[in-house]
Amino acid sequence: MKHYEPKLVCFSCKFGWGYLADEEEMRTRIKNWVPIICSGKIDAIHILEAFKQGADGVLILGCPEGDCHYQDGNFEARKKVLLLKKVLEAYGIEKERLRIELSMDPEGRTIPDIVKQMSDALAKLGPVRKVKERARAMTTARR
Amino acid sequence: MAGKPKVAICWLGGCGGCDEAVVDINEAILRVVEAVDIVLWPVALDFKYDHVERMEDGAIALSVINGNVRNADQEEMAKLLRHKSQLVLAFGACACFGGTPGLANLRTKKDIFDWVYRDAPTVVNPEKNYPLVKVSSNGTVLTLPEFYEQVYPLNQIIDVDYYLPGCPPPPDLIVNAFTAVLEGKLPPRGSTLAPHKALCDTCERNKTKPNRIAIRDVKRIHEVEAQTNTCFLAQGILCMGPATRTGCGETCININIPCRGCFGPVEGVKDAGAKYISALASIIDAEDEKDVRQFVDKLNDEVGYLYRFSVPSSILRKRRTGEAEEL
Numbered sequence: 001m002k003h004y005e006p007k008l009v010c011f012s013c014k015f016g017w018g019y020l021a022d023e024e025e026m027r028t029r030i031k032n033w034v035p036i037i038c039s040g041k042i043d044a045i046h047i048l049e050a051f052k053q054g055a056d057g058v059l060i061l062g063c064p065e066g067d068c069h070y071q072d073g074n075f076e077a078r079k080k081v082l083l084l085k086k087v088l089e090a091y092g093i094e095k096e097r098l099r100i101e102l103s104m105d106p107e108g109r110t111i112p113d114i115v116k117q118m119s120d121a122l123a124k125l126g127p128v129r130k131v132k133e134r135a136r137a138m139t140t141a142r143r
Numbered sequence: 144m145a146g147k148p149k150v151a152i153c154w155l156g157g158c159g160g161c162d163e164a165v166v167d168i169n170e171a172i173l174r175v176v177e178a179v180d181i182v183l184w185p186v187a188l189d190f191k192y193d194h195v196e197r198m199e200d201g202a203i204a205l206s207v208i209n210g211n212v213r214n215a216d217q218e219e220m221a222k223l224l225r226h227k228s229q230l231v232l233a234f235g236a237c238a239c240f241g242g243t244p245g246l247a248n249l250r251t252k253k254d255i256f257d258w259v260y261r262d263a264p265t266v267v268n269p270e271k272n273y274p275l276v277k278v279s280s281n282g283t284v285l286t287l288p289e290f291y292e293q294v295y296p297l298n299q300i301i302d303v304d305y306y307l308p309g310c311p312p313p314p315d316l317i318v319n320a321f322t323a324v325l326e327g328k329l330p331p332r333g334s335t336l337a338p339h340k341a342l343c344d345t346c347e348r349n350k351t352k353p354n355r356i357a358i359r360d361v362k363r364i365h366e367v368e369a370q371t372n373t374c375f376l377a378q379g380i381l382c383m384g385p386a387t388r389t390g391c392g393e394t395c396i397n398i399n400i401p402c403r404g405c406f407g408p409v410e411g412v413k414d415a416g417a418k419y420i421s422a423l424a425s426i427i428d429a430e431d432e433k434d435v436r437q438f439v440d441k442l443n444d445e446v447g448y449l450y451r452f453s454v455p456s457s458i459l460r461k462r463r464t465g466e467a468e469e470l
Binding site for chain 2: 043044045048049051052065076078079080082083084085086087090091092093128129130131
């Protein structure tokens with residue numbers, strides 16, 4: 001089997017993760033890293049769009065439970081993730097491809113490890129199964 | 144007849160309810176018929192497709208197309224009307240978003256054929272006959288339109304100028320749409336001819352909503368006797384109102400049935416189901432992860448509920464199966 005590197009998108013909350021790290025340097029180590037302010041800000045649409053754009057997995061790093069700067073944004077994110085897993089499965093995307101981790105690491109040293117760990121799990125799953133759309137249907141009749 | 148704008152009304156993958164909705168505008172239809180020259184309406188009038196084929200491109204002022212596209216015949220008809228029409232109106236939830244038949248995008252064509260022609264308990268098919276696109280019998284070649292691997296909303300097949308959602312669209316919006324076309328008072332192309340707000344904005348029951356809704360589990364409408372004057376969500380009954388465009392006249396709410404989402408997402412939103420997930424997450428009353436899991440486990444057919452009318456136009460469109468199409 002040829003080497004396959006899964007495409008992982010990692011959202012992380014700036015209040016808990018990597019805020020002391022050099023963002024530029026972190027970016028060189030983590031592909032598709034999206035630091036945000038509060039994991040609760042992530043909408044279900046962002047996650048579905050990531051899969052639509054070809055992501056093999058989405059990882060969300062939020063603050064520890066009970067420790068959200070905005071009271072419970074991280075818990076809201078967890079609720080969305082649990083609701084979304086069922087939707088993803090119905091669309092043929094394994095639920096393991098969406099993960100949320102509530103913890104913290106201001107220096108962000110562990111982020112590359114967590115990303116690698118999930119990437120390895122995704123590599124075992126293989127790429128997301130494809131939708132084979134007809135080329136003909138995609139060329140719509142124009143006025 | 145000459146000089147009147149030509150109008151075509153056509154059904155593709157729909158149930159006929161949208162055609163009936165046009166008739167349901169009652170006496171207003173007399174004004175419409177007076178003002179236009181109907182050149183095609185398969186469900187009501189005896190015009191032939193080749194009448195349309197013989198017309199010049201752009202000869203039809205407006206084509207009102209309901210239903211989705213699932214087979215080659217529907218695709219051909221949609222493309223023919225597009226070429227012959229100045230304006231195309233996607234009429235009803237199936238044309239706009241795929242509609243309930245679009246739920247079939249969560250299955251493969253093979254699943255559907257196996258069930259319909261082999262496995263369903265009422266099927267007797269000892270010779271294992273499946274529909275074929277082409278078959279020869281006694282020297283005669285018979286053909287059927289090809290059944291596609293998935294359901295398409297109209298705008299994935301042809302350019303659509305205007306959208307009028309609903310299952311079916313309500314009479315007042317139909318009359319408004321026809322009037323706007325006849326008077327040339329149309330909004331920019333691509334607009335949906337319905338209000339921009341969410342159903343909750345116009346729902347009478349909104350007043351009864353507590354400041355914070357918190358629900359511990361979900362009840363389905365047939366499992367409880369729903370109160371007739373209280374917000375469904377406050378009663379723990381899933382109502383698609385927060386993520387659905389208003390304009391339907393709250394016909395379901397008025398007969399004590401929660402919104403099912405036939406008007407599609409509100410203005411500017413692509414995926415109503417995803418928006419609903421964000422709304423629903425915020426009202427789940429849970430202390431910890433275990434509570435949330437319990438809540439989610441009890442949700443029966445979550446996708447069917449959240450995307451009842453909109454799987455083919457949702458962000459993910461179709462189940463990923465990895466299986467090659469036989470096209």
